Amino acid sequence: MQTEAxxxxxxxxxxxxxVGLLLVVVAARFAFPGVFDVPAVQAWSxxxxxxxxQALPFLVLGVLLSAAISTLVPPSFFAxxxxxxxxxxxPVAGAAGLVLPGCECASVPVAGSLVRRGVTPAAALAFLLxxxxxxxxxxxxxxxxxxxxxxxVVARFVASLAVALVMGWLWTAFGRGxxxxxxxxxxxxxxxxxxxxxxxxxxxxxxxxxxxLVVGGLTAATLNVVVPRAWLDAVAAxxxxxxxxxxxxxxxxAICSEADAFVAAGLTSFSLTARLAFxxxxxxxxxxxxALQTGTxxxxxxxxxxxxxxxxxVAAASLVGWWLL
Amino acid sequence: MNxxxxxxxxxxxxxxxxxxxxxxxxxxxxxAGFRPLLVLAGxxxxxxxxxxxxxxxxxxxxxxxxxxxxxxxxxxVAVLLVVAPGPLGSFTAQRQAAPVVAPLEGDAPLxxxxxxxxxxxxxxxxxxxxxxxxxxxxxxxxxxxIRLVGFLSPRExxxxxxxxIRIACCAADATAVQVVLAGDVPGAADQWVEVVGEYxxxxxxxxxxxxxxxxxxxxxxxxxxxxxxxxx
Numbered sequence: 001m002q003t004e005a006x007x008x009x010x011x012x013x014x015x016x017x018x019v020g021l022l023l024v025v026v027a028a029r030f031a032f033p034g035v036f037d038v039p040a041v042q043a044w045s046x047x048x049x050x051x052x053x054q055a056l057p058f059l060v061l062g063v064l065l066s067a068a069i070s071t072l073v074p075p076s077f078f079a080x081x082x083x084x085x086x087x088x089x090x091p092v093a094g095a096a097g098l099v100l101p102g103c104e105c106a107s108v109p110v111a112g113s114l115v116r117r118g119v120t121p122a123a124a125l126a127f128l129l130x131x132x133x134x135x136x137x138x139x140x141x142x143x144x145x146x147x148x149x150x151x152x153v154v155a156r157f158v159a160s161l162a163v164a165l166v167m168g169w170l171w172t173a174f175g176r177g178x179x180x181x182x183x184x185x186x187x188x189x190x191x192x193x194x195x196x197x198x199x200x201x202x203x204x205x206x207x208x209x210x211x212x213l214v215v216g217g218l219t220a221a222t223l224n225v226v227v228p229r230a231w232l233d234a235v236a237a238x239x240x241x242x243x244x245x246x247x248x249x250x251x252x253x254a255i256c257s258e259a260d261a262f263v264a265a266g267l268t269s270f271s272l273t274a275r276l277a278f279x280x281x282x283x284x285x286x287x288x289x290x291a292l293q294t295g296t297x298x299x300x301x302x303x304x305x306x307x308x309x310x311x312x313x314v315a316a317a318s319l320v321g322w323w324l325l
Numbered sequence: 326m327n328x329x330x331x332x333x334x335x336x337x338x339x340x341x342x343x344x345x346x347x348x349x350x351x352x353x354x355x356x357a358g359f360r361p362l363l364v365l366a367g368x369x370x371x372x373x374x375x376x377x378x379x380x381x382x383x384x385x386x387x388x389x390x391x392x393x394x395x396x397x398x399x400x401x402v403a404v405l406l407v408v409a410p411g412p413l414g415s416f417t418a419q420r421q422a423a424p425v426v427a428p429l430e431g432d433a434p435l436x437x438x439x440x441x442x443x444x445x446x447x448x449x450x451x452x453x454x455x456x457x458x459x460x461x462x463x464x465x466x467x468x469x470x471i472r473l474v475g476f477l478s479p480r481e482x483x484x485x486x487x488x489x490i491r492i493a494c495c496a497a498d499a500t501a502v503q504v505v506l507a508g509d510v511p512g513a514a515d516q517w518v519e520v521v522g523e524y525x526x527x528x529x530x531x532x533x534x535x536x537x538x539x540x541x542x543x544x545x546x547x548x549x550x551x552x553x554x555x556x557x
Contacts, residue, residue, distance in 0.1 A: 013327060014326040014330040015327065015333065018333055018334070021396075022399075025407055036407065042408070042410050043417050048401070049354050049404055049410060050355060050495040050496035051495065051497050053342065053345070053351065053355055054355055054497070057359075199376065207331045207334060210395070211395040211396070211398055215394070215397060225420075228420040229421050254497075255497055269424070
């Protein structure tokens with residue numbers, strides 16, 4: 001179908017490709033009906049669709065907020081609201097994370113538009129890390145998931161806020177503006193209405209961030225189907241290894257921060273500190289987030305930010321776990 | 326990728342999201358309470374895409390570098406249309422099973438309540454039954470007739486579990502609750518059954534050794550899968 005289009009049309013447009021791909025999809029349904037009944041394919045598909053659907057409302061919320069910040073809120077507002085010195089703006093922005101009740105998919109586009117609006121990147125990054133980890137919904141979910149260990153809620157709050165502040169201050173000290181490559185945004189021609197500008201930003205960001213969300217969904221579904229639970233329980237007895245394994249698991253599973261406490265609560269063979277690492281790392285670094293960050297801030301940023309955040313988050317969780325749990 | 330294609334992708338994504346969330350399909354992926362958010366998100370994405378399609382003018386803007394990742398939006402649409410995956414079943418149950426957490430020592434044993442109205446058995450959730458089998462004192466279960474509903478999943482070394490998948494948020498955080506059917510039961514994996522039986526002491530997991538809750542089945546009746554097969 002596509003090759004035909006290439007021969008006859010003077011130039012292949014993406015709409016032609018889209019129509020071609022859709023025909024392939026429809027053809028696949030009739031050509032290989034049996035393939036899709038294999039249990040592993042079914043389970044993979046269910047988890048993949050679940051990750052995408054679960055994240056979609058939060059992504060839409062984040063995109064709407066971010067578009068509102070980009071087009072409706074004047075830049076002077078942030079200049080007034082945040083302290084001028086980045087070192088002070090970081091804790092203010094980190095504490096502001098308390099008020100955005102959503103999961104991590106919402107906070108990435110919002111942080112991106114904050115940077116566009118002239119907010120110092122250090123503060124935007126502190127907000128990016130704290131918003132999905134310490135908002136009330138997540139803390140209540142954690143309390144519900146650990147009814148016998150209320151100190152886990154305190155430990156999660158302290159460790160996650162510490163990660164946000166440390167990463168913000170690290171950026172203030174060592175960050176380079178050229179690492180940030182925000183993709184060009186089609187600026188509306190002067191004279192178009194604010195509503196039209198808002199709509200254009202929403203359309204662009206939904207397509208863009210949605211694509212990166214799918215990358216995360218593909219990874220998480222594959223891992224979920226490939227790694228059986230018994231492998232995990234085998235390493236739970238080694239204290240240090242257990243922390244690292246659960247931290248790595250949090251990166252790979254990419255579970256929404258509102259649900260991760262329930263998963264952690266179920267990992268009963270692991271120590272509370274190891275499970276705290278799972279809760280602190282998950283909302284800060286996971287495959288879906290790294291993909292979204294790559295899309296929002298550029299690859300040069302993501303390759304530096306993600307590994308550093310991982311190290312800081314594991315260290316914070318270990319220290320706080322040793323202190324409080 | 327030109328603007329029109331982007332908008333068409335949004336229309337497709339919003340359309341399939343609305344389709345699964347307005348029917349029963351979404352119950353295979355997320356919690357029932359998540360439906361309003363999904364409907365809202367699907368409708369918004371569809372509307373944003375549709376407005377874009379209606380207002381786009383051909384040739385006004387062609388090509389937008391760096392948006393090739395947007396093609397991936399077609400993946401969830403295609404998976405939902407072609408595979409239309411159902412709820413997780415015995416494949417996941419075999420991989421995501423975990424030891425049942427024993428209640429704290431010294432607590433008063435949890436009771437199971439009176440028999441169902443007009444019946445001689447007590448219906449329990451699988452997790453409710455599993456927790457009570459791990460108490461130090463199992464007298465509330467002794468001599469009672471217990472009804473469980475779940476699907477069959479194969480046990481290592483032969484035999485069946487009756488199983489349910491539990492989800493906290495979405496199918497990505499699924500864990501399995503399994504109860505060994507201690508006795509000969511004919512059946513096939515993923516067949517939904519209603520089991521009425523009696524408490525029997527837990528059996529060790531065939532290879533890992535942790536105690537697995539068990540039930541001695543008296544009757545096993547195939548039933549239709551429920552609309553929402555997940556346990557909270």
